[in-house]
Amino acid sequence: MGKINYDIAALCIIGLNFFLFFSRSRLYIVQTRVFFLLLLSNFLATVTDITTVVMYWNEPDYHRAVHYVINIAYYVFQNTIPFLFIIFLVALCEKLKQTRAVSRMLLYSSWIFSILLIFTTPITGYAFSFDAHGAYCRGPMLPFLYAMAFIYIVVGLTYFYRNRHQIPWETRLAVFFFLPFSMVAFGIQFIFPDFLVQNLGIAVSGLIILLTIQDFGTYTDHVTKLYNRNGLFFQIKILLQKHKKVSVFLVSLDTVNFLRLVLGHEVFSSLEREVARKLFGFIRADRFAAQTGPGKFILVTAEQTNVEVERQLLLEAFTSPWPVADRLLSVSARICEIHIPDDTTDIQVVFQAQYEFSRAPALYPVNTIIPLNALSLANTGRHQAIAEAIDRTLAAK
Incomplete structure (x- = not known):
């Protein structure tokens, strides 16, 4: 468990993101609704991440089941973000309704499998576990969850690239600005578990999207x-x-x-x-x-x-x-x-x-x-x- 400084910074940026999202006129289209869910998942992941750290500081004061519930909630919200990101990319291409049933089934089934893997963690210890002394331990399947997130992003970008000619240049630029902050943050936190920058990277990426793709000033x-x-x-x-x-x-x-x-x-x-x-x-x-x-x-x-x-x-x-x-x-x-x-x-x-x-x-x-x-x-x-x-x-x- 790491420090929450970066999560606090992420909360500040997420607050700004929500303010920009709700204070401006917006088009009621699929990409807007999906982006709101993306913001909401980022917010909930950040809050639960902070909660897990604070509870871990006072580990004896909370029942083990409470620790499991909060950590499960964090992983569910965190692993929902890449799933929503790929849907957002498909919505940008205006191809969400045209996506083949097989592709949709693969997309949803892989996300559901990840969520089920997280929910069964108290029994299997796949995502994380706590030892006899209450110390937090990464589970053997956690790399798989990170790999799934990476695959989601790669698949989404591939689809986005194949339909790039139908998308304005500014939108393409914004998406590729989105990636460095989120991908680098994912990689850093995977390699250095105590360096909690993942939510901050996603929050900054969301701000970039709000100032570009989700800016309906025109x-x-x-x-x-x-x-x-x-x-x-x-x-x-x-x-x-x-x-x-x-x-x-x-x-x-x-x-x-x-x-x-x-x-x-x-x-x-x-x-x-x-x-x-x-x-x-x-x-x-x-x-x-x-x-x-x-x-x-x-x-x-x-x-x-x-x-x-x-x-x-x-x-x-x-x-x-x-x-x-x-x-x-x-x-x-x-x-x-x-x-x-x-x-x-x-x-x-x-x-x-x-x-x-x-x-x-x-x-x-x-x-x-x-x-x-x-x-x-x-x-x-x-x-x-x-x-x-x-x-x-x-x-x-």
Whole structure:
């Protein structure tokens, strides 16, 4: 048993990792969920590692069974990390559902075998044991557990390398930055058992992933922290894969250009943040929102959400002034309700409808729910394409 200095440092970094993970907007995709489990396993492995050392300092105060339980928990969490890492790599390649049944069976069965080997340790002593004096001893099968972790990483990297052309360069770089910290830490702790750096290496690796692969800044609006157009397009496609029906509410603030001119950039940004906070709250997998332009918002909810409650919330929000920057602002909005697939199956229609509000706002009333079929979208797509082409040309100059 070694000192816990490195584990304490690992806990600090893991705390930062959790803060970054939960404080930022993220896409609700498989790789995000797997990465959260990876963070959680790292945290639990670190906590149980510290607990085993502290208990070993006061070994006579605890029953032998308690020592076994805590050490088993540590090895289970520690040996789950490589397993989750390979799943994370496959998820990055977007091939998790396409993985053959035989490959999945081999992956899961080898992990289950390792876990069973750990759980039977009190009887077999395969992973570890305690001698008559209570001294901790490594088991004869512990090298096998380390070898399994190494094999997981090699197999995952091989799969990742074979699919590298489908993965952005930044993602590939982040994965290969991940490896030195985790692999070197694994090797050091295997050779020097009292040098408890394994959890620290994984925590640092997780931080690298959070600052690269799991940084979804390109999919979020930096003012309101909602999704931007790219993030909305990405997330709504994921939602439609899980739910047959989705409700979409377009919210376009009235007289946006006037408000921006009169209020100034800072106050108007405060208004947008207040709208995002009051109407949309925290992003969830089945209810999320996006800001696609100044004063333009889109709320997306799954079929389980009470749509009537959403309607009332949106209508009531604009019946009273908004407190922004020590002042009360009377703000109106045009709201359109779209049901997918009843009204349309094309996500682009959502953006066309919002563009229609900007193109001809005088045609539509404020502070009322407007159905999609009430919008004149016959030429909106063409107008939108022209406007976007002009914007791209100006941006290129």
